[in-house]
Amino acid sequence: xxxxxxxxxxxxxxxxxxxxxxxxxxxxxxxxxxxxxxxxxxxxxxxxxxxxxxxxxxxxxxxxxxxxxxxxxxxxxxxxxxxxxxxxxxxxxxxxxxxxxxxxxxxxxxxxxxxxxxxxxxxxxxxxxxxxxxxxxxxxxxxxxxxxxxxxxxxxxxxxxxxxxxxxxxxxxxxxxxxxxxxxxxxxxxxxxxxxxxxxxxxxxxxxxxxxxxxxxxxxxxxxxxxxxxxxxxxxxxxxxxxxxxxxxxxxxxxxxxxxxxxxxxxxxxxxxxxxxxxxxx
Amino acid sequence: xxxxxxxxxxxxxxxxxxxxxxxxxxxxxxxxxxxxxxxxxxxxxxxxxxxxxxxxxxxxxxxxxxxxxxxxxxxxxxxxxxxxxxxxxxxxxxxxxxxxxxxxxxxxxxxxxxxxxxxxxxxxxxxxxxxxxxxxxxxxxxxxxxxxxxxxxxxxxxxxxxxxxxxxxxxxxxxxxxxxxxxxxxxxxxxxxxxxxxxxxxxxxxxxxxxxxxxxxxxxxxxxxxxxxxxxxxxxxxxxxxxxxxxxxxxxxxxxxxxxxxxxxxxxxx
Numbered sequence: 338x339x340x341x342x343x344x345x346x347x348x349x350x351x352x353x354x355x356x357x358x359x360x361x362x363x364x365x366x367x368x369x370x371x372x373x374x375x376x377x378x379x380x381x382x383x384x385x386x387x388x389x390x391x392x393x394x395x396x397x398x399x400x401x402x403x404x405x406x407x408x409x410x411x412x413x414x415x416x417x418x419x420x421x422x423x424x425x426x427x428x429x430x431x432x433x434x435x436x437x438x439x440x441x442x443x444x445x446x447x448x449x450x451x452x453x454x455x456x457x458x459x460x461x462x463x464x465x466x467x468x469x470x471x472x473x474x475x476x477x478x479x480x481x482x483x484x485x486x487x488x489x490x491x492x493x494x495x496x497x498x499x500x501x502x503x504x505x506x507x508x509x510x511x512x513x514x515x516x517x518x519x520x521x522x523x524x525x526x527x528x529x530x531x532x533x534x535x536x537x538x539x540x541x542x543x544x545x546x547x548x549x550x551x552x553x554x555x556x557x558x559x560x561x562x563x564x565x566x567x568x569x570x571x572x573x574x575x576x577x578x579x580x581x582x583x584x585x586x587x588x589x590x591x592x593x594x595x596x597x598x599x600x601x602x603x604x605x606x607x608x609x610x611x612x613x614x615x616x617x618x619x
Numbered sequence: 620x621x622x623x624x625x626x627x628x629x630x631x632x633x634x635x636x637x638x639x640x641x642x643x644x645x646x647x648x649x650x651x652x653x654x655x656x657x658x659x660x661x662x663x664x665x666x667x668x669x670x671x672x673x674x675x676x677x678x679x680x681x682x683x684x685x686x687x688x689x690x691x692x693x694x695x696x697x698x699x700x701x702x703x704x705x706x707x708x709x710x711x712x713x714x715x716x717x718x719x720x721x722x723x724x725x726x727x728x729x730x731x732x733x734x735x736x737x738x739x740x741x742x743x744x745x746x747x748x749x750x751x752x753x754x755x756x757x758x759x760x761x762x763x764x765x766x767x768x769x770x771x772x773x774x775x776x777x778x779x780x781x782x783x784x785x786x787x788x789x790x791x792x793x794x795x796x797x798x799x800x801x802x803x804x805x806x807x808x809x810x811x812x813x814x815x816x817x818x819x820x821x822x823x824x825x826x827x828x829x830x831x832x833x834x835x836x837x838x839x840x841x842x843x844x845x846x847x848x849x850x851x852x853x854x855x856x857x858x859x860x861x862x863x864x865x866x867x868x869x870x871x872x873x874x875x876x877x878x879x880x881x882x883x884x885x886x887x888x889x
Contacts, residue, residue, distance in 0.1 A: 350706065350708070352702070352706060353702035353703075353705075353706035353708045353711075354702075354708070355698075355702075356698035356699060356701055356702035357698070357699050357702040357703070357714060359694075359695055359698065359699075360695040360696065360698070360699040360718070360758065361699075361714070361717070363695055363754070363755075364717060364718070364720075364721075364755060364758065367751050367752070367754070367755050368720070368721055368729075368755040370736060371729065371732030371733050371735070371736040371737075372724065372728070372729070372732050374732050374735055374736045375728060375731050375732045375735075378731075378735060419627075420627075420631040420634060421631070422624075423624045423625070423626075423627035423628040423630075423631055424627075424628045424631035424632060424635070425628075426624045426625070426628055427624070427625050427628025427629065427631075427632070428628075430621075430625065439632055441863060441864070442632065442635060442636055442639075443635060444863055445639065445856075445859055445860060445863055446635050446636075446639055448812070448859045448862070448863065449639060449855065449856055449859050450816045450833065450836075450852075450855050451816075451818075452818060452833050452836045452837060452840070452852075453642060453851075453852040453855055453856060454638055454639070455840070456642065456836070456840055456848050456849070456852055457638035457639065457641050457642050457852070458638060459653065459840065460641055460642075460645055460653050460655050460849075461637075461638060461641060461655070463653045463655070465652055465653060465654040465655065466653065466654075466655050467641075467655050467656070470655075496634065496635070496638060499631075499634075499635060500635070503635075553723075556725065557725025557726065557727055557728070559726065559727045559730075559818075559819045559822075560818050560819065560822075560837060563841075564837070564840050564841060573727075574725065574727040574819075577727050577728075577731060578727060578730075578822075578823075581730075581731055581734060581823065582823075587731070587735060590731050591731055594725075594727065594728040594731045594732075595728075597725055597727070597728060598724060598725065598728050601723060601724070601725055602723060605723050
């Protein structure tokens, strides 16, 4: 026994490496190589130059798409927060049974394929859907076009991403010690000031988590903007898909993909430095 | 302030719920368009889904691909999780980040990469190609679930087994695996669902031969908005409902059945 322990201590432990190697090799070949391929293509397609980046960074069309994407992502994040915060608060304040019911609902929304949810919004906002129907009924003769607009894609993205925000905020809110709130109240904090100085700072980590997650996912969102949005106001991911699918312009598509990747990684790196990446998907 | 937040919260609940509910009546519609509320009801589109190979084939493809992805993901992730949770070694933090990377990269970026990389090896439009790609995307999720389980594992149980003379291998088979089983099942389930739902990479690389269900739904919504989508959506939604509501319900039923039976066995004893 003693001898075994001594031997084990002397020998460098190879076990973790042995266990880790298959996955590491797999990810290197099937994840890193394709990713590096994108970076290489952005410089070499159709020929070795910086032309793709020059076009993407100076072209008015591309600048507008990048700007649109950023504004949309920020807007979606903000609306998710405005919806998610009260909902999490409602869950936190209601009886365990009601809270459970709402949580089940949110979880179900989260697990329902986002294609299903996109389709639901297509029905809701369509020309023969209930909202247009209501507008016609309420004496609007020419109701506005809702589907295939930026409004439609923004609304659907909010609906799809809201569960991320709600779950993040709720998990933080649930852990707040009620004693803190009561002591703040006994010290005279009321209404707005209680919210601003006590509740909001305590829930800030949940807000940060949820916002980063929603913003980052929204930046690279492909399906919903392509299906519900206006073809004239694409987002980055839609434009990348367009370059690959329609024009086989791998160079341009890759250059945009690299810029999208850099933006995403920058945000996540800042987040990682402050909070740690593993907490984000907690 | 409180009342204001609560009213907003109730509106938010309606906003979250309404679109989920609307899909179900749509699937029973007999209209050719996306009319809501439907002018009449029938089983027509269910019949269409279950008899149309253009829908059944992608469903089958999705199941095969998700199953393959789950098996491959678990083979790779289980040993790696043990290494990362139970051992300390140089480069561990880099390995941690590397494992989570596929979650951080937008799927459209990976789609471009796979389109070109797999194209060079003839893997585009094959089941294997989609499985290989989906496994990368499932790895971080399976890892997060499993490592959370493994971190909460009480290692004194293993030490107890070994002090009673069990070999490390026997300890692993008879102690570690059974205790870890729920975590392994949930982790595998997450990997399966991740692959089954994945859309963007599938749109670009699954082609016609290996077209997955999300790809078919995407194409269908884009082109003609075939009402069969409502049927598929309802079926998927019901699956989610069963998946979320069934486990607690089953636990409750089992608890209720078990209590009297345990009592009766006690009574039977002389």
